[in-house]
Amino acid sequence: MMNTRTILAGASAMAMLAVPAHADEGMWTFDAFPAAKMQAKYGWAPDAAWLKHVQNSAVRLTGGCSASFVSGEGLILTNHHCVRECAQDLSDASHDYIANGFVADDRTAERKCPGQQAEVVTSITDVTPVVQAAEKGLSGSALVKAIDAATAKIEKDNCPDTVTTRCQVVTLFGGAQYKLYKYHKYSDVRLVWAPSGQAAAFGGDPDNFNYPRYGLDAAFLRAYVDGKPAVTPQHLKWDARGPQDGEITMVAGNPGSTDRLYTKAQRIFARDDLYPFYLTLLSEYRGRLISKMEDDPQRERTGTDALFGTENSFKALSGYVGSLRDPKFAAKLNKAQEQLRAKVAADPTLAKKVGDPWSQIADAENSARDLYQQYMLLEPLAGFQSTLYGYARTIVRAAEERQKPDADRLPGYNDAALPLMEKRLMDSKPVYPWLEKMDIEFWLTKVREYMTADSPVTKAMLGKQSPEQIADALVNGTKLADPAYRKKLFEGGLAAVKASDDPMIRYVLAHDQAARDIRQDYIAKVVGPIAAAEPKLADARFGVYGDTLYPDATFTLRLSYGTVKGWDEKGKPVPFETYYGGMFDRATGNPPFNLPKAFIAHKADIDMKTPLDFVTTNDIIGGNSGSPVIAKDGSVIGAAFDGNIHMLGGNFGYDPVLNRTVVVSTAAVQEALEHIYPAPRLLKELNGK
Template sequence: MRLKSGLFATAALAVMLPGVARADEGMWTFDAFPAARMKQAYGWAPDQAWLDKTRAAAVRLTGGCSASFVSDMGLILTNHHCVATCVEENSTGSNNILVTGFTARTPGEEKKCAGQQAEVVTSIRDVTAAVKGAIGTASGAAAVAARNAAAARLEAEGCTDKATTRCQVVSLYGGGQYKLYTYRKYSDVRLVWAPEAQAAQFGGDPDNFNFPRYSMDASFLRAYENGKPVTTPAFLKWNPRAPQDGEATFVVGNPGSTQRLLTMDQLAFQREVALPISLTTQSELRGRLISAMKESPEKAREGAETLSGLENGLKVTIGRVKALNDPAFTARLAAAEADLKRRSAGNAAIGDPWSAISAATVAQRNSHIERSFATPSSQLFGYALALVRAASERQKPDAERLPGFSTSALPLLEKSVTDERPITPWIEQLRMEWSLSKAREYLGADHPQTKLLLGRESPEALSARLVSGTRLGDASVRKALWDGGAAAVAASTDPLIVYARSIDANARALQKRYDAEVDAPLISARAKLADARFAAYGDSNYPDATFTLRISYGKVQGWTEAGRPVPTRTVLGGTFDRATGAEPFDLPKAFVANQARIDKNVTYDFVTTNDIIGGNSGSPVIDKAGTVIGAAFDGNIHSLGGNYGYDGTLNRTVVVSTAAVQEALEKIYPAPNLVAELRGRRR
């Protein structure tokens, strides 16, 4: 259900040469959209005015999703799974709006989403010369420190108004370019409308990353400022129509991460070290959670969204493992790397970055387990570590702070730490027990880091003591510690704060070692690889995804599966045909109650050839006229290969149509005020 980055390969996956965009491939930055290439393929391409308007309406959600403004009153369209945590946190045992759905009849009923922030790009500036100049000839940890200091300085200079703006220096092409992104931010985001979870998650894990789909994975939020909805003159016009086969479509959003530029040595590290550990540990956590949820209906309710996320991530990991153990797939990747080496041979300015990356990858192998299990996994522990580190880092000059603690980054960190949100103690304890037990398993009981993490306690006893004893579940306690700074944190006797203080030095030392042995060598080597790709493939080169704003173009089109054509769309009536009465194919209650009213011929979900990845969840799907006709929420099973390559014959984006959402707003989950707003009428 969640569009996450991942990889699944088949023998038919045609991996493109690194940096060579073909067909509808490409997650393009807005300042480098390939208009000429699109016009050659489609006979039309958007002009600068179209791009500027679309960019100004695109929204990044700090929870890891994308979205868009769809009215001039701050109304935001995104996916249900992007707001499910907010819905869950606003639910109770007696009023579970995750199950029943939610509609705000008035602005006063709109519910705050803790930790959420909406951000809109206002400018993109190339700062490559400034960052590379700061790095100069530095090496090792000094190079990483110089890069981080330059980024912190540029961010601070770019955003003097921390209340309404956020600046972020982003590394593109693995360090070949650096861009300063400036955002207009809205820190008060509220829930407006969400269907039943079963409507959004119909088909559950079996249908995840598959098509045909029957999913109402859409919801609405609203951005507020000073207690009032913000005025947003730049928005996408709502267009509740069915898509037309073959029509051009654009997906605008923030793809999280791709790994299309990794070398073969880096892929081997993923296949042989990182992925096997992830697969084993994720599987065990899923099993522990399922077992605990069976203990009571209340635990089943409280753990539902956590389980959904775990199952999604596990499916992605399984796909990656399969792909990187496919000899035919890896042979094509090796051939692509060989082609770039051949084209770069004799270029003294490029040299041999592959050898430097190989050496850094050896160092990464040697430190991976220790870094992976440096701290336990838990929301409460995350609060504790953030408070401990913020208290220390805020005393330093900006240039000397850890990434994520710079002056420009602190407002969002403070919000995430101090916003009030419910905590589920048994999930906190379960996650901590799991992560600490895995640390002991992979490091060994006699490893110094295991002894540091556990002392003489078991994972179970330590987790129980810390979770039951802490007061960090209370937002007012966290706020007091944040405001009190170093003195308050040093004086705190809260067991989780004490524990975080005791293990932070080791985690910092591991990061410092990684910076010196892995990150620093990669800074120079990846920059040279970027130069090699530009020299070899020219302007068909686009950067890996970095959770920054991108635009992809494609068209509404099905594909052929096992010799049979897959249609481009499903209809609402298909939900009733697919239903079995048993989870996860049981009908949402509102669908049953309103079956006679629903127009079963309305287009529900559809597919396009747009190139997307995790982080694009909630991205608007836009037509040539610049109107929104859907929201991307998933990919088909082949699209998981998008992590390492794109195949236009198989990769598809899965979209919930605005036509289906409109039908839901009118007949299934009636929201007349919202319908009027989408039509441009004032409430």
């Protein structure tokens, strides 16, 4: 499965972004889609009206996924694993929506997903001159601060209405371009229909990032406005059919991040330092989680989403490492860089303009080796996955940052970002004390292990207590599980926070300065130098290859084109589609290849020849989960939910021979709505009856 919760093996890549894109490569921005190039290859390309309609129908979910409107009443198609957290949050001891699925019989039964927001791009504006003017002549921390300040001002000035709009300045080509994306947002998003988790992820971790697949990884949400279903006249037409071999497919979604612009030094640092660090953490955390869940039905229920995400992240990250350790893959990437450098050196004017950003980045990565573990543990991984610790840090930092001018605040605490922050903070969702304690004690154990017991920071954070003792005290004593208490502290500002006797709040207050210090050091020595060098790399690429490039993924709206097509694996053809019957043939009766209960109960009703999943050559990455797969006529024929194992190498480069997108077909979803998890009301809505 793919989403942006993936913390970060493929086969060889045939084309890298250091050179112009070939074949079906490219996650293209809507304002720079290569229609002429596609027309030349396929004899067809979307026109402006087609692109505008799809842009207005495509949805970004703030949980890290993509989706699309498929009716005029706010109905949203996405993946099951994109609503899995919502289903978990809505479940209780008597209603397990992961195990049994969820079907809302009528609108009153549709239930709000905590923290979820749906967003649709309404405009894309080039703001490059404004940001680049603000950063001119600066370096290091000053450069990063200037960029943050400029983008915060642009976002605030262009979205005065924070109730229905959201603005986001997106950095492209490492700072060679800045684009303002303006969104219409829907802050009330409700769960409508979802199959069981086993139906969506049949085959479990062994089948993840593999193919053939037999997963019903689809779900429906609905956007609401003022308590009523949103009016969405711009939506994709539902076409419940299987794919045709070789037909053109378009994927509109929000790919999370790619590293195709990485230099050799950056790839080596990721391969040898950063990724192994993450893998070690994930491996141990997975083991602890499984141990805690064994022989405890309630922990098994409440921990299933955490285990699902951890295993998904571990497998994806393993694929990234595997691709970078592939000698042929690495050689192609390195050769592309050397070719680019040689062409720059051969042009004196361009060489003078570009300088040597490769060496600048290499120096920054050397600095990162001394800092990244402390930085990761005290900043991005603080509290690990603890919801309660996340609440505490958000409240403390928001109280401190809101006292500053908007331009001086940490990213994520600007006025433009506050509405979504408040929503996530105030929405009610369950927390599980056993899991909270495990997360915090695991985090503190890793702080002690990697930063050493002798570090002043470690000594301050642990004192004479163990990680387990601190975790118990924090989780048992905090009141942050109560939304009303969170609201009181947030609205009370710094005075209320400093006056709080909540142990979680007190703990963050006592130790947040250490995190801020390492953050600032990391920005000055790593982030700032790279931010100064990356636009020069873009100058090199544009100077050598012109404007035939696409930017790395940024979890913003992109469009890719391709065709329905299988591939050859070790000399054997892999079919482009699978069928319901294949799931029954593959079933062993034992997890993770056990048939879902509803499938067994309705076996006689299921048309076993209905296409279930299929593959295309579309170029995607994590964050594209839930993206509509669209036919030439603008109808939706599936939802992308994964890639094959070769796609993981697509983080660094695209291989048209092997990279494939894995899609659940609309035919499969309609069959489920009719016979497996019956939802006649939804069928009528989807089919316009």
